[in-house]
Amino acid sequence: MKAACWFRCDLRTADHPALSAACEMGAQDALFVISPRQWSMHDDAPAKLLFWREALKSLAQALAERGIVLRLLKVESWEELPGALVTFCQTHAISALHCNREQGVYERRRDRQAYTELKAQGIDLVGHDGQTLFAPGSLKTGAGDYYRVFTPFSKTAIARLSESAVNVLPSPSLKSPIEADAVQAVVHDIDRFWPAIELENAHQERLLASWPASESEALQRLDTFTTERVEHYHSQRDFPALTGTSTLSPYLAAGLLSPGQCLRAALQANGGEFTSGLPGVRTWINELLWREFYRHLLFGFPHLSMHKPLREQTENVQWRDAPQDYEAWCQGCTGIPVVDAAMRQLLETAWMHNRLRMIVAMFLTKNLLIDWRKGEAFFMRHLIDGDLAANNGGWQWSASTGADAAPYFRVFNPLSQSQKFDPKGLFLRRWLPELSDLDDRSIHDPDSQQRAKLGYPEPIVDLKTSRLRAIAAFENI
Structure with a gap:
């Protein structure tokens, strides 16, 4: 054959x-x-x-x-x-x-x-x-159902992984190489058949400089993270002004890295331990298992691929039709600095820090009470690491419509999130230069006089009353 x-x-x-x-x-x-x-x-x-x-x-x-x-x-x-x-x-x-x-x-x-x-x-x-680390469908509850809650899923996964070494397959061996002219012909055909990229050339160059697209780059980033930064992952990953995350998501989404390679590198950095050793490694392993969890959900509940919530009763939430609010969110013009800075990061770099993804998603779905599917689609249309399972899982978590989601009455306050995870306003100053001269306290929520002087908009929504509106919308179902 x-x-x-x-x-x-x-x-x-x-x-x-x-x-x-x-x-x-x-x-x-x-x-x-x-x-x-x-x-x-x-x-x-x-x-x-x-x-x-x-x-x-x-x-x-x-x-x-x-x-x-x-x-x-x-x-x-x-x-x-x-x-x-x-x-x-x-x-x-x-x-x-x-x-x-x-x-x-x-x-x-x-x-x-x-x-x-x-x-x-x-x-x-x-x-x-x-x-995936496991064949989807191979991890189920004692009753034979797909897990809907992460913690028991992760415990089962770790127990199974602990039973044997995590092995990864090597690359196939080198053989008589294909002639260079033939390779160049393939590269030429990739350019010729590929759809036009609707980005300015300068933007394309910046993106590829930030995210070199090759397997060797992926492996190098994995090695750098697991040998130099993973030790502090648990304490730095939530601070967007720091390089505290792995920055591996585009490489995982395109499959330039496998989850098995990531897990094996994590275990090597932690003496083979899943539940002891470096807290940074344990936290990152937990994140790898969240990725696995969302893929198993996608397999076990096909309606997730069809723009449906996992929790079917939440289909009855009365989302607002508010195109002006939605557009302000899309363009980073909400008047909430941390939300606007995050959205501008996305528009410029095609990537957003994970803590910020949760903040802006919850702001859209709770404070603006706009359908999570609008946000999910917007992210996919802009993210370099767009991945259906992870993106859908994250949005449904924030919107309280998915598996193991945030309770509907838990609504992030974006101002307190900003103060906690960007206390000096370093991230805000980078993406909102019009606010860069404000002090460390004012930059998170400028007063009306400061906004008028700097040309920064008033908030498009009151955080307290909009939170209560969201809770009521969920209680009504």
Whole structure:
């Protein structure tokens, strides 16, 4: 049998079960599907598409060094894909196509249809679990249900992981490399077939300088974080003015890193311990398991991929139709400094600090009482690390509509959050230069005179009364 690997959200060579299995069968071909209309339907951000385009070029080179040609298949949407895959496999005499499974309902539907049409032509579509630590569906409660609460999920996961070493697959060995001209032809085709990136060239250059898109960069960042910064992760991760987070999310979203590689690096930094040792490492492992939790939820509750809340009764919340408030939130013009600074960070860098994601999400869904789905879509259209499971999980947590979500009566006060996690106003001064000369106290909530003098807007909502309005809206259901 002649095999090939179909790459999706896993643009790496190491710890890649599908690639390893295909290479064991002597694979000389790999496949990536370009589907512009599908990406648009999924709200994939221009910054994300830019990052993936460059990551794919890097992958083409890494595969070429292993004697594998990366081939491109362009379809506008997945409806066209099954037939195109059959033609591709027949053209290249491929009898087994290996891939890592995805958790979204539309991705699973795509794969079922592809499997059926390929099988009818004697071609196998072979799925592997390379995007999660556990096969989705393999961790369930004693009653056989999917976990809806994180803590028991994480305890079960850690117990299972503790039973054996966390191993990662090496990259396939180097073979007679593909000629340089052939590799350049693939890179040229990636540029030629890729949809236009709707960002100014200068912005694209800044993004790629901040987020170099390659597997080697991902591994280097993982090593730097786990050897130099993870020790302080628990105490610094909530402060947006510090480099306290891992900055690995774009690399995980594109699959330039696997969760197994991250977990193994964390354990190496902590003497192999899950529940003792460095608190920074334990906290980061917990975050990796939150990522895992959200992917298992996406698999277990398909309606999450269909713009539905996990807690079905919250479908009856009476969200406000407030386009002016929504637009002010989108543009970072709410008059709440921490919210505006966070949104400006997102618009400029295509990334937002995790603590700020919670603050702005809760402000939109609680203080403005605007449907969480509007915020979820806006994030996906702007984030370089846009990931359906994590983004949906985070928004539903903030909106009190999802699994293990914040209780509806728990509403962050953005001013106290700002004072607690940016006490000197360093982050605010960076993104709100018009407020930079204010003192450390005033910058979090300037008075009316200061706002008028500096041209900064009044708050679009009263935090106290809007909080009560949100609580009432949830109590009414």
